[in-house]
Amino acid sequence: MARVLREVLRSGEFVVTSEIGPPKGSDVSKMSHHIEMLKDKVHALNVTDNQSSVMRYPSLGGAILIKERGGEPILQMTCRDRNRLALQGDLLFAYSRGIRNVLCLTGDAVPVGDHKTAKSVFDLDSTQLLRAIRTLESGKDMGGNTIEGKVEFCAGAIVTPEARPLEPQLMKFEKKVDCGAEFFQTQAIYDMDNFRRFMEYAGRFPVKILAGIVLLTSAKMAKYMTENVPGIFVPQTLIDELAQAPKGQALKKGIEIAARMVRAIKEEGLCAGVHIMAIGREEVVPEILQAAGIGFNGHKASDAGT
């Protein structure tokens, strides 16, 4: 059985988490395959929640599948699709099914997704959702009513170290800390100098930071991300490196870059760990881990399987 994430975060060992994207539909065979492949290679697995506002199989369903297969799930919860009644109810349900970790997100905007005319909810924001979790833990719901049975979650949130302007982002980061976030997954980072500067700041807070590593699969993707995705900066040197990869080898180069960053973060002890997102390419996560020298549960690859 997997260890509880909160314990791993407190152990001081290098934490590795990854992410599973649920299917568009009810066929969970591919997601189950990804879970089986990754559950013993990372400390915990996130399941995205209608990521990019695209309707999919729910995060809660994916988190239960991970739990049933002996993995450690991190339930992603966005505030876009549910009001405070639904969010709290889902938290109660998640706890009753053994889910102990929640990542609180605002959620992408409805118009960027595949149901562009849907009503946006955003009854709560990510800070208020964190606060709601701590309120439920105190035995009360947000309406001040007593709840039966306890709930307890290791609650996390996200932060975007490359946001511009940065200061408002950091102010929100601090609010999330105050509202009870124990760990943070960062938006994808690629510029190590910028990330070092961010950690000089964030390292002062009593929270664990997991650096977001998003697999680059081509120079075109890297260029698109840096030009279009808010809060992501890919240095030109990385784009060039991908562009110079031999034909058909860009993905391999992307894996190498991701592994290099994971290794550097670990060796420098820059932050508590990494969160690896290989959006749609979950099957290459083991390769990234192996190339980074990360073996089972943070042991060196050479130690694993021997």
Add this chain to the structure above:
Amino acid sequence: MIRSITKQKPLAEVLELLGEMERVFIIGCGTCTTMAHTGGQAEVLAMKQKLVETGKVVTGFLVIPVACDNLTEEALQQNLPAMKESQSLLILTCAFGVQTINRFLDFPVIPALDTLFIGKEIGPGLFEEVCIQCGGCILGETGGICPVTSCHKGLLNGPCGGTNNGKCEIDRNKDCAWTLIYERLQKQGRLSAMRKFQSAKNYQVEPKPGKTLFELERSGS
């Protein structure tokens, strides 16, 4: 002055709404829809032309000075004969105007416009939403810029991850409200206001539909 910002429905939709009603009386408004060029005199005449071209009979038209005002009743009464010859009123006012007219008359009302938001003209042809009348004003803590209205997600505690060099993730032509708030508060030396945690908002200050009876003080008492 606040304005009701509208846009015209596509002609095909207007014709579908009119259906088999052949005889139409057209009403515009001299205020908001005139300014937005969606339902003033020129647009009313253009609509008349388009309807005639599709075989409709326009029994008359009228541009009411302020369609949402109670004086609208008088203007309507003066035009009753031509309206009675029609089967429907095609209305180029905002939804307030449509409902005001509907209150005074018992004719089928067909809106030719969609009402987008209550906003302000900040430049020629450029309109911005300013207030959604949420019932819980926090402008005092946000540098006078409303995140409930101006942030796409209505966030109360700072920017989301979609903030993009001062713009919003949904549209590069839209400002990130929280960047504007940050810049304003920074200029005023009041960034501490932004650090204050805003608890979950009361979205039921005045439960829909809004209806409030204020006790009026009697003069002389």
